[in-house]
Amino acid sequence: MEIINLEVDFLVVGGGTAGCMAAVKAKQKSPDSSVLVLEKANIRRSGAIAMGMDGVNTAVIPGNSTPEQYVREITIANDGILDQSAVHKTGLLGFDVIQELEEWGVKFQKDNEGKYDLKQVHRVGKYVLPMPEGKDLKKILSRQVKRNKIKVINRVMATRVLTQNGRAIGITGLDVRSGEMYVIKSKAILLCTGACGRLGLPASGYLYGTYENPTNAGDGYSMAYQAGAKLSNIECFQINPLIKDYNGPACAYVASPFGAYTANASGNRFISCDYWSGQMMLEVWRELNSGQGPVHLKMYHLDESTISEIETILFDNERPSRERFHAGRGENYRRDGVEMNISEIGLCSGHSASGVQVDEFMRTSIPGLYAAGDMANVPHNYMIGAFVSGRVAAEHAMDYIKDIDHGDVDSDFVNTEKERLLAPLNNPNGIPHTQVEYKLRRFVNDYLQPPKSPKNMKIGLEKFIDYKNVIDELGARDPHELMRCMEIHFIRDCAEMAAKASLYRTESRWGLYHYRLDFPNRNDEEWMCNTIIKKSLDNNEMTIFKEDLKPYLFDVNLNEEKYDVSVA
Amino acid sequence: MALTSNRVDVPVIVDESKCLDKCKACIEVCPLDVLAKNPDTGKAYMKYDECWFCLPCEKECPVGAITVQIPFLLR
Numbered sequence: 101m102e103i104i105n106l107e108v109d110f111l112v113v114g115g116g117t118a119g120c121m122a123a124v125k126a127k128q129k130s131p132d133s134s135v136l137v138l139e140k141a142n143i144r145r146s147g148a149i150a151m152g153m154d155g156v157n158t159a160v161i162p163g164n165s166t167p168e169q170y171v172r173e174i175t176i177a178n179d180g181i182l183d184q185s186a187v188h189k190t191g192l193l194g195f196d197v198i199q200e201l202e203e204w205g206v207k208f209q210k211d212n213e214g215k216y217d218l219k220q221v222h223r224v225g226k227y228v229l230p231m232p233e234g235k236d237l238k239k240i241l242s243r244q245v246k247r248n249k250i251k252v253i254n255r256v257m258a259t260r261v262l263t264q265n266g267r268a269i270g271i272t273g274l275d276v277r278s279g280e281m282y283v284i285k286s287k288a289i290l291l292c293t294g295a296c297g298r299l300g301l302p303a304s305g306y307l308y309g310t311y312e313n314p315t316n317a318g319d320g321y322s323m324a325y326q327a328g329a330k331l332s333n334i335e336c337f338q339i340n341p342l343i344k345d346y347n348g349p350a351c352a353y354v355a356s357p358f359g360a361y362t363a364n365a366s367g368n369r370f371i372s373c374d375y376w377s378g379q380m381m382l383e384v385w386r387e388l389n390s391g392q393g394p395v396h397l398k399m400y401h402l403d404e405s406t407i408s409e410i411e412t413i414l415f416d417n418e419r420p421s422r423e424r425f426h427a428g429r430g431e432n433y434r435r436d437g438v439e440m441n442i443s444e445i446g447l448c449s450g451h452s453a454s455g456v457q458v459d460e461f462m463r464t465s466i467p468g469l470y471a472a473g474d475m476a477n478v479p480h481n482y483m484i485g486a487f488v489s490g491r492v493a494a495e496h497a498m499d500y501i502k503d504i505d506h507g508d509v510d511s512d513f514v515n516t517e518k519e520r521l522l523a524p525l526n527n528p529n530g531i532p533h534t535q536v537e538y539k540l541r542r543f544v545n546d547y548l549q550p551p552k553s554p555k556n557m558k559i560g561l562e563k564f565i566d567y568k569n570v571i572d573e574l575g576a577r578d579p580h581e582l583m584r585c586m587e588i589h590f591i592r593d594c595a596e597m598a599a600k601a602s603l604y605r606t607e608s609r610w611g612l613y614h615y616r617l618d619f620p621n622r623n624d625e626e627w628m629c630n631t632i633i634k635k636s637l638d639n640n641e642m643t644i645f646k647e648d649l650k651p652y653l654f655d656v657n658l659n660e661e662k663y664d665v666s667v668a
Numbered sequence: 669m670a671l672t673s674n675r676v677d678v679p680v681i682v683d684e685s686k687c688l689d690k691c692k693a694c695i696e697v698c699p700l701d702v703l704a705k706n707p708d709t710g711k712a713y714m715k716y717d718e719c720w721f722c723l724p725c726e727k728e729c730p731v732g733a734i735t736v737q738i739p740f741l742l743r
Contacts, residue, residue: 141698142696142697142698142699144696144697145698146699150699150724151723151724255701276701304739304741306739306741307718309720309739309741309742313699314718345742346738347742419722421721424737424738425742425743429743529671532671580701583701
């Protein structure tokens, strides 16, 4: 296995939404610095928005809402557990991002008077801004990366963060086509590798039929953990109301402003708000378990022109294959509800609130290591939050690197990593990654899918720890299969963290995301705090502990403002 | 360990009569990196059944040689 050594000033790991923006902002702030984007796929079509996006969900537009109102809304929706200063950044800088995207050629929906055509999906404010022509968003972003002459290396997957005396100094990586190993030194590193989308197994049983782009296997969660960074509130899973058997949302965000709504088998409403909160998911779960299922997105009461307009948006953007999915089943929105189901679990702060712990500058607990986008714990951050967090991280990092030199790479660490990468290749007739991954993720479903039971979670935790031995039996016949094998390490780390954190928080919070059958109520006295997972540097054991929330910027009375979306 | 080859209905279908020998557009844009050229024919094919049915391969093919089906298990 050849080793390629590189040295840059600022390394962006993951060329998706946050990463492309971060690279552009870093280069703009410090044109003489070397900036490198490392991408496991190809930045032209990678990450969560590979096929575009039909709207933004966290648009704080002056005249419509204020950053303070937005922070209050998310504070209540996330049951009080957040660092308001980080969420505030999304509110403060989101409008800047929208204006800049417009300069780059992204079109947002405007009304007859030329004002942004905001829609209400959240419980109180209007933060959803449709982007009906958003299908080329990723191409537009990658064009900006090119225009700013930023170096990009595609098809290299980062595998570990290199540290020296507790500071991040680089990464190791794998070229997923040639099989070469990379050792890249960098003064600062931004991890923005997306969600852990391959944690639970979709009901279809197809490993890659996940809600999140399946390239996002929790790489950054695992790499940050292994480097000794703090991760927070991993028990707050991502669970989404998707089209049954398909990996996309039924999409009340797009359709409800047109008059569609989520209904039970009788065609009646049972939730008052379609915003994706854990509380909403709990209502869906209750409805499905009360004999009132299946639930569906109801559009068949709307007129022809409205349905056509909804179809145009949904069939062109984000999940364009949904048109052929429905066609294959003979379904038509004019006649049929869109049958929905509860998705597999994942970890994703873009939608819920679990990830690598960051402050308002997107610094992790390790100097020189930043996190942004879906993997950074800034609750409910969505795409605008990914842009903002990428920008904030890059601008802070370019100041941080001014006064520091490159670190020294520990050759023992690199050799150990090389052995870890070589193991499956040296065992080409070992167990194929597909089978090893299937079983691991089936255990995730069996033992962690909410509602959560204590004994189940304990069995799950033991199985995930034991699974290290199964991973040793993996076999890979080429670099591509090796990539999948190394991703299973990421998934296993995330599964162990998910079990550990879910057992630790002995209350229920965030609706279905952390609904414990043995502790069904929220307990603010004991649990209005972060749970932090961190690798012990003494014995490499996974540790978990409570940490106080940072003081709020804005007072919110969570006892009076309960987030209840059930229709009484 | 004994290995076997199972037949699988794959999502990405390539019309070999249209696929251009020197073109790699689909291979380059696939997020999962599941497409490759058949060295014997020079045509693209689905080498690994790991598809997100996200469609960049189909959209970026300059000659319309690719059709993506919903994977059988979801169809």
